[in-house]
Amino acid sequence: MAKKSFRQALNDALHSEMARDPRVIMMGEDLTGGAGANGVKDAWGGAFGVTRGLLEAYGPERIRDTPISEAAFVGAAAGAALTGLRPIAELMFVDFAGVCLDQIMNQIAKFRYMFGGHAKTPLVIRATYGAGTRSAAQHTQAFYPIFTDIPGLKVVIPSNPCDAKGLLLQAIRDDDPVIFLENKMLYDTTGDVPDGAYTIPFGEARVVRDGKDVLIIALGRMVGVAEAAARTLAADGVSACIIDPRTTSPLDEDTLLEYTEDIRRVVVVDEANPRCSVATDISALLVDKCFHSLKGPIRLVTAPHTPVPYAPNLEDAYVPSPEAVVNAAKSILKG
Known part of the structure; x- marks a missing residue:
């Protein structure tokens, strides 16, 4: 067991599942340096450094930068999930969920119900939330009550590095859509994180x-x-x-x-x-x-x-x- 940051624990979970399951893909803004950008690829690893190293390990087919259109890439992730992939879509800030709320609320959350339980939507939407980073009113809100109110979504809010890794592994393996919310002020906090893969069941406090x-x-x-x-x-x-x-x-x-x-x-x-x-x-x-x-x-x-x-x-x-x-x-x- 090693002492790791919240950010490192999430990165470990992503590496672990992408290595284990070739169906796991990622899409979002600036995951590898920006779609169409000429700079150093993977220089940041996403806006908060969580996806660093994934591009080199798994390539641009599985780590995809997208245009600045949450409606487009969340919709694409929904379709990918229905076809058998296990996509992880990253919303840079949960505040931007307003742009793609129709896809989340009226499509992703409803697929299993509308198709009589036969449709699986193994999709994880990762997003940051929370105040404290001086990012103003449109980049700091805590929208988890909105998602909690929507039947068909699972909503995960980790508080420490150990839980962050175990809950994210569980989320990626789940056959239902999961909203996985990461508080920006926790990324540099540290704690003991077990080596290897482990999952933490949802619904267990x-x-x-x-x-x-x-x-x-x-x-x-x-x-x-x-x-x-x-x-x-x-x-x-x-x-x-x-x-x-x-x-x-x-x-x-x-x-x-x-x-x-x-x-x-x-x-x-x-x-x-x-x-x-x-x-x-x-x-x-x-x-x-x-x-x-x-x-x-x-x-x-x-x-x-x-x-x-x-x-x-x-x-x-x-x-x-x-x-x-x-x-x-x-x-x-x-x-």
């Missing part, structure tokens, strides 16, 4: 930290925020349990309900906007199933219902902080 006083449910980058909050709470004598759902569709309802019934005080941390979010969805589930067990209202710590600001001080204030999670937890304990 991870218990990040055991505790008995308050349950914190957090997604993606917010898991690290929850861990920082838990350390502060521990210094004040409060024992916090943290659960990372890993996938929002399918959602591991059983684990969330079990821990809610046991701990009875809950904080949900979500980088998305608060209205119709994953935080509100989880909160509604827990209130519906565990209302009489709860010792206080469920507290939600989310981004505000505004676009992501560009000003650095405002962007930093926009993202949920450990302090906000600590305050939310303490407010329940006082109740």
Whole structure:
């Protein structure tokens, strides 16, 4: 087992599956240096360096730069999946999903249903999300609630390098379409990553930290925020349990309900906007199933219902902080 970055763990998964299965292909913008560009090929390995080295190993037939048209290459990936390939389409920013949402929502997500279960669409759409990189309101949104709402899509949100590799391997091998979302602020974070190929099943939450006083449910980058909050709470004598759902569709309802019934005080941390979010969805589930067990209202710590600001001080204030999670937890304990 080696210490690797989130970026390296994803690259390992891509290398592993492309070597194992010749049906796996990739397509997207700037994966090899830009379609039609005369510069050094694979100089970047995509906008965030995740695909570096794949072009040299597997060639331009399997690593394809595309024109700047998400509608075109996501549509092409959908067709490729139906013909038996296992494409991975990269949206440079999840914000650009608006350009190809018809292909995702009305086509890719519906193929299995509309063809009576006979159609397989083994397609992975990788995309970056999240604030913190000073990329303004059109390149920093957290759109996973939109995809979670669409039946027929599996939605994956890894929080650490080990999970990133195992979940991406599972996504590529899955016969259904998967939206695989990578927080840009996690790419340089590091952690232990097992050697070789391994998969992490969808719909199985991870218990990040055991505790008995308050349950914190957090997604993606917010898991690290929850861990920082838990350390502060521990210094004040409060024992916090943290659960990372890993996938929002399918959602591991059983684990969330079990821990809610046991701990009875809950904080949900979500980088998305608060209205119709994953935080509100989880909160509604827990209130519906565990209302009489709860010792206080469920507290939600989310981004505000505004676009992501560009000003650095405002962007930093926009993202949920450990302090906000600590305050939310303490407010329940006082109740």
